[in-house]
Structures are given as structure tokens and as C-alpha cells.
Amino acid sequence: MSLEHAVEMRGISKRFGNVQALNGVDLELRRGELLGLVGDNAAGKSTLMKTLYGSVIPDAGEIFVEGQKAALRNPRDAQALGLAMIYQDLAVFNNLDVAANVFTGREYTRRVLGITFLDKKRMYNESEALLSRLRINISSPKLLVERMSGGQRQMVAVARAIGFDATILIMDEPTAALGVKEANTLLDLMAELRDQGISIILITHRITDVLSIGDRVMVLKGGERQGILNVEDSTLEDVEYLIVRGRSDGSG
Amino acid sequence: MTANQTPAARVESARARVRELMAHRESGVFLALVVFFVVMYTVSPIFRRPFNLTTILRQISVTSIVAMGQTLVIVSGAFDLSQGSIAGLAAMVTAKLWKNAGLDPPIAIIGGLGVGVLCGFLNGVLAARFRLHPIVMTLATGAVFLGVNFYITRGESIIGLPDGLTWLGRGLIGPVPALIVLMFVVAFLMHILLTRTLFGLRVRMIGGNLKASQDVGMNVERIRVGIFTLSGFLSALGGIVLLGRVGNALPQIGQGLLFPVVTAAIVGGTLLTGGVGSMAGTLIGAAIMGIARNSLVVLQLNIYLQDIVQGMLVVVALLIDQFRRGELNWRIILGRDR
Ligand SMILES: Nc1ncnc2c1ncn2[C@@H]1O[C@H](COP(=O)(O)OP(=O)(O)OP(=O)(O)O)[C@@H](O)[C@H]1O
Ligand SMILES: [Mg+2]
Numbered sequence: 001m002s003l004e005h006a007v008e009m010r011g012i013s014k015r016f017g018n019v020q021a022l023n024g025v026d027l028e029l030r031r032g033e034l035l036g037l038v039g040d041n042a043a044g045k046s047t048l049m050k051t052l053y054g055s056v057i058p059d060a061g062e063i064f065v066e067g068q069k070a071a072l073r074n075p076r077d078a079q080a081l082g083l084a085m086i087y088q089d090l091a092v093f094n095n096l097d098v099a100a101n102v103f104t105g106r107e108y109t110r111r112v113l114g115i116t117f118l119d120k121k122r123m124y125n126e127s128e129a130l131l132s133r134l135r136i137n138i139s140s141p142k143l144l145v146e147r148m149s150g151g152q153r154q155m156v157a158v159a160r161a162i163g164f165d166a167t168i169l170i171m172d173e174p175t176a177a178l179g180v181k182e183a184n185t186l187l188d189l190m191a192e193l194r195d196q197g198i199s200i201i202l203i204t205h206r207i208t209d210v211l212s213i214g215d216r217v218m219v220l221k222g223g224e225r226q227g228i229l230n231v232e233d234s235t236l237e238d239v240e241y242l243i244v245r246g247r248s249d250g251s252g
Numbered sequence: 253m254t255a256n257q258t259p260a261a262r263v264e265s266a267r268a269r270v271r272e273l274m275a276h277r278e279s280g281v282f283l284a285l286v287v288f289f290v291v292m293y294t295v296s297p298i299f300r301r302p303f304n305l306t307t308i309l310r311q312i313s314v315t316s317i318v319a320m321g322q323t324l325v326i327v328s329g330a331f332d333l334s335q336g337s338i339a340g341l342a343a344m345v346t347a348k349l350w351k352n353a354g355l356d357p358p359i360a361i362i363g364g365l366g367v368g369v370l371c372g373f374l375n376g377v378l379a380a381r382f383r384l385h386p387i388v389m390t391l392a393t394g395a396v397f398l399g400v401n402f403y404i405t406r407g408e409s410i411i412g413l414p415d416g417l418t419w420l421g422r423g424l425i426g427p428v429p430a431l432i433v434l435m436f437v438v439a440f441l442m443h444i445l446l447t448r449t450l451f452g453l454r455v456r457m458i459g460g461n462l463k464a465s466q467d468v469g470m471n472v473e474r475i476r477v478g479i480f481t482l483s484g485f486l487s488a489l490g491g492i493v494l495l496g497r498v499g500n501a502l503p504q505i506g507q508g509l510l511f512p513v514v515t516a517a518i519v520g521g522t523l524l525t526g527g528v529g530s531m532a533g534t535l536i537g538a539a540i541m542g543i544a545r546n547s548l549v550v551l552q553l554n555i556y557l558q559d560i561v562q563g564m565l566v567v568v569a570l571l572i573d574q575f576r577r578g579e580l581n582w583r584i585i586l587g588r589d590r
Contacts, residue, residue, distance in 0.1 A: 055467060074469050075467055075468065075469050076469035079469075087467070091461065091463065091464035091467050091468075092461070092464070093456075093457055093460045093461050093464060093527075094460065094461070094527075095456060095459070095460035095461075095527035095528050096453075096456060096457070096460060100453060104457070104464075104468055105468040105469065105470065107450055107453065109450050115449060116449055116450040116451065117448055117449050117450070118448055118449060118450055118453060120448070
């Protein structure tokens with residue numbers, strides 16, 4: 001396995017009933033790049049990323065993370081390998097506060113008399129620091145997520161994923177619910193994280209976003225890979241052509 | 253708060269604090285409790301007698317203890333309808349261990365609590381591993397526990413219990429009835445459990461968003477088993493306290509416990525859809541019902557009004573809940589929401 005790749009997926013296939021969601025898809029994510037993943041609705045983008053994150057088990061195919069073959073049976077396995085994902089259908093806990101959401105699954109605790117207590121103070125402090133580092137417009141980590149706007153919830157999910165100290169970040173349409181200003185903040189943040197060496201896969205329908213901050217863009221259509229383009233020598237029309245028409249010949 | 257604030261700023265920050273307070277779900281019910289208490293205190297000289305006030309606390313103690321377990325279960329997104337039967341079975345096993353097996357009262361009590369833990373564990377396994385729907389499942393296991401109770405006792409009471417068995421229900425710690433102390437201790441510990449521990453957070457998580465909890469990869473099964481086991485334990489504890497209050501071991505102990513227990517939780521603001529609820533709220537809910545019941549007595553109204561009042565309280569609590577969640581508003585009620 002080439003070591004320039006943070007992730008390599010080979011021949012991933014997945015069928016749901018009589019829908020072939022993915023059909024022999026390959027993907028290479030270079031270390032430290034921001035790869036856009038685009039395609040029409042139902043192209044298989046979310047499903048492909050879920051197989052990488054261990055929340056969907058593929059019918060066929062292999063996944064390599066940092067050159068090692070990975071057995072991903074659930075998201076915990078993926079997290080252990082340094083992956084973090086923001087789901088399209090935000091998996092936030094509306095009944096909990098911001099800090100609890102940011103630290104979901106890796107809470108700071110203290111054991112006293114065999115009982116695991118939450119170290120709330122530390123989680124509040126660190127999530128407050130995280131929110132301000134990410135320039136997220138949420139006034140307090142004690143706020144209930146229930147009372148937040150869609151955009152703020154999105155940012156909570158972003159903070160959770162980034163807070164994991166992941167080296168590989170998967171974002172499924174993170175800007176979909178955001179206003180122009182919030183979306184730009186998030187895009188800047190992603191570019192910044194990429195410059196810090198984090199490898200990122202960004203699913204989005206806003207192709208111009210990928211062209212402005214991305215390195216490469218991969219197109220899916222009908223569960224099949226249509227091609228990977230270098231952002232530098234591609235235009236919006238090139239990408240859109242692939243999305244709509246697919247590759248006209250066998251090249252990809 | 254600094255001294256050099258303008259009056260307007262001070263008013264604003266006071267307002268902000270009031271808003272923050274009101275944002276707590278318990279604030280509304282607590283206010284209701286205070287108003288209710290003050291009104292009764294003012295209008296009824298019998299009500300404000302210290303003896304009457306401790307009577308109320310003694311009366312709500314068993315309900316509260318068991319309701320703490322129910323609150324935990326409801327917050328996790330389930331129900332435990334077998335609590336009354338567990339309470340009865342644990343009480344009778346305790347009495348029988350003393351009477352027939354000749355065990356010392358403390359050992360017999362531990363045995364009774366063990367039975368509650370076992371029943372709760374069984375509920376937990378059926379709910380978590382076998383994925384049975386908790387409402388129907390606990391209704392069924394409740395019937396089984398009740399049947400076991402009547403089978404082993406043949407429906408016969410055990411009259412005359414030793415002090416060791418009745419102490420929890422009748423004893424005093426200093427000047428304070430033991431069961432009142434027990435109620436506050438249980439409430440405090442359960443509050444800590446729900447709000448300060450990882451387990452409590454997990455309970456709120458699976459009740460708030462089960463799918464996301466599974467996505468995170470937490471052990472939902474184990475948490476569920478823990479929840480039902482704790483509910484079984486607290487039911488048994490309630491049953492054993494009841495044993496002391498009654499003074500004799502009657503097989504039908506614990507019957508009729510379920511409704512006030514669930515009522516306390518609901519009136520206390522526990523969301524039936526899971527994820528939200530507090531032990532303080534449940535305690536307040538139990539207190540409101542206790543005062544309501546006591547009012548009927550001290551105002552010399554017909555005690556049979558009790559069921560009506562209790563039922564109405566639940567309906568009102570449910571309505572308030574619907575409003576708060578935005579599921580209901582005046583337009584819908586007036587039929588203009590088409
Ligand atoms: N759990 C599932 N069960 C059944 N079918 C599924 C499931 N998940 C995805 N599919 C199907 O697989 C196909 C690909 O879905 P996927 O969510 O990956 O698309 P997508 O590219 O992310 O689309 P969108 O842009 O709308 O998010 C669709 O036809 C979808 O209906
Ligand atoms: Mg999708």
C-alpha cells in the first residue's frame with residue numbers, strides 16, 4: 001500500500017434490497033489533502049463514507065487506513081484508527097448541552113469508589129476553548145442543543161468531530177444547513193485543518209466550494225466512480241459534466 | 253455582578269437570571285408546589301400542624317423512592333410497569349425469610365432486596381437482549397411476579413412483624429422518621445447518578461437519541477439492564493418500607509403503587525418520550541400529589557375525590573408537556589390548524 005495515501009478503498013460494493021448503492025468503488029485519499037466527493041442524490045456518497053466509518057458493512061471490497069488493512073465493524077473501530085465523521089442526518093443529542101455533545105463517547109471522567117463520575121468542569125472548559133478556537137458562534141457550552149438553530153447544531157457536530165483529534169475527517173454535507181457567513185467560516189476552518197495536515201473528505205452539492213478550497217474532487221454516479229479530477233486543472237463544467245453524464249468511455 | 257452597573261443593566265441581568273431559572277424544567281412545578289403549599293398553609297390550621305406536615309412526607313416516601321426508579325427508566329425511553337408487583341413480592345419474601353426460614357431481619361431484608369434486583373435484571377435482559385417492548389413486557393413480568401407472590405404465600409398474610417422488619421417504615425432517626433430520611437437519601441443519590449455520572453449521561457443519551465447512541469458505539473444493552481435492575485431494587489426497597497408502614501405482611505402490598513409513581517414522574521416534568529427528567533422534579537411531583545391528597549382530608553372533603561384529583565393532575569401535566577414541546581397550541585385546540 002502506498003504510504004502517500006491516508007485511506008485507500010478498493011472495490012467497495014453495497015446492496016440494499018434491490019438497490020445497488022455502491023458497485024466496485026475505489027477511492028484514494030492522499031495524506032493532507034481535501035478531497036471533494038460529489039454526485040447527484042442517491043449516487044452513493046453517504047453510503048461510501050459510512051462503509052469507511054464502519055457504520056455500514058460493505059458486501060465486498062477492502063479498506064486500508066494509513067497503509068494497513070482495516071477491519072471496520074463499527075464506528076469505534078474507525079475512531080480508533082483516527083477517523084471522525086459528521087453524519088448528514090446530524091447525530092446530535094438535542095436533550096443534552098453543547099459540552100455533552102462535543103464530548104460524546106470520550107467523556108472526561110474520574111473514578112471515585114468504583115463509580116465513574118463525569119468531569120464536567122473540564123469538559124465545559126475544553127469545549128468552551130474549542131468553540132472559540134473554531135470561532136463557533138455559541139455563547140456557552142452549557143446551552144441545550146434543543147434550543148439552537150440548525151446551523152449552530154451543525155457546528156456542534158463539527159466541534160465534536162474535530163475535537164476527537166482525528167487525522168482523517170469525513171464531513172457529509174456539513175454546509176447544507178448553514179447561512180452564507182457560517183458556511184464560509186466552516187470552509188475556512190476546513191482549509192485550515194487541511195493545512196495542519198489533516199486529511200479531509202467533504203461531501204457536498206456545492207461544487208464551487210470544493211473548487212475553491214479542495215485539492216481533488218471525486219465524482220460518483222449510480223454507485224460507480226466516474227473519475228477523480230485535480231481541482232487546479234478543472235472547471236465547474238468539467239465536474240458537472242461528470243456528475244450528469246458520467247464518464248463517456250472506460251477511463252476514470 | 254458589579255457595583256457600577258446602571259439600573260437598567262441590573263434589571264436586565266436580573267431578568268436574565270430569572271429566565272435561566274425558568275429554563276429549568278423543574279421551576280414550573282416547583283412554583284406550583286410553593287403556591288399550593290402557601291395557600292393550604294394559610295387557609296387550614298390543621299394543615300400547618302407539624303405532625304400533619306410530617307405525615308405528608310411519610311405518605312409520599314414510598315411513592316417517591318419507587319418513582320426515582322421509574323424516572324430513570326422513563327428518561328431512558330422505556331417504562332417499568334412491574335414495579336408494584338416487585339415491591340409486593342420483595343416484601344413478602346422478606347417476611348417469609350424471617351418467619352419461615354428463621355433469618356434475622358437484616359438478612360431477610362437483604363434477601364428481599366435481592367429478589368427485587370433479580371426481577372429487575374430479568375426485565376432488563378428481556379428489554380435489552382431480547383428487544384421486547386418494555387410496556388407490554390413489564391406488564392407481563394409484573395403479572396408473573398404477582399403470581400409468584402400469591403403462589404408462595406397462598407394469598408395469606410403474615411401478621412405481627414418484629415421491629416427489625418418494620419423499622420424502615422416506622423423507626424425514627426433522632427426525631428425524624430427513618431423513611432423520610434431514606435426518601436431524601438435515595439433522591440440525592442439518584443440525582444447524583446443521573447446528573448453527575450457517566451452512567452446517568454448514557455441513560456439520557458439512549459433516551460434522547462437511541463440511533464445516535466448506537467452510532468457512537470456505546471453498550472446500550474448493558475445500560476438498559478442496569479436501569480431495570482436499579483428500578484427493581486428501588487421497587488423492592490419501597491415494598492419493604494411499606495411492610496413497616498403497614499406493620500403486617502399482606503400479599504397485596506404494592507398493588508396500586510404504580511399509578512401514583514408514574515404520576516409523580518409525569519407531574520415532575522419527566523418527558524414520556526425519554527431523554528428528559530429529573531429526580532428533583534419527581535420529588536416535587538410526589539409532594540404536589542401528597543399535599544393534594546392531604547388537603548382533601550384536612551378540608552374534610554370526600555377522600556374518594558383523591559382518585560379524581562390524581563387523574564386530573566396527570567392530564568394537566570401531560571397537557572403542559574405537549575405545550576412545552578410545541579406539539580400543542582391554542583390553534584390546534586380550537587381546531588384552526590388545518
Ligand atoms: N439503510 C439503507 N437502506 C436501504 N437503502 C439505502 C440505505 N442507505 C442508502 N440506501 C440507498 O442507497 C442509495 C445511495 O444512498 P446514499 O445515501 O449513499 O446517497 P447520497 O449520494 O448520499 O445522496 P444524497 O446526496 O441525497 O445524500 C440510495 O438509493 C438510497 O436509497
Ligand atoms: Mg448523502
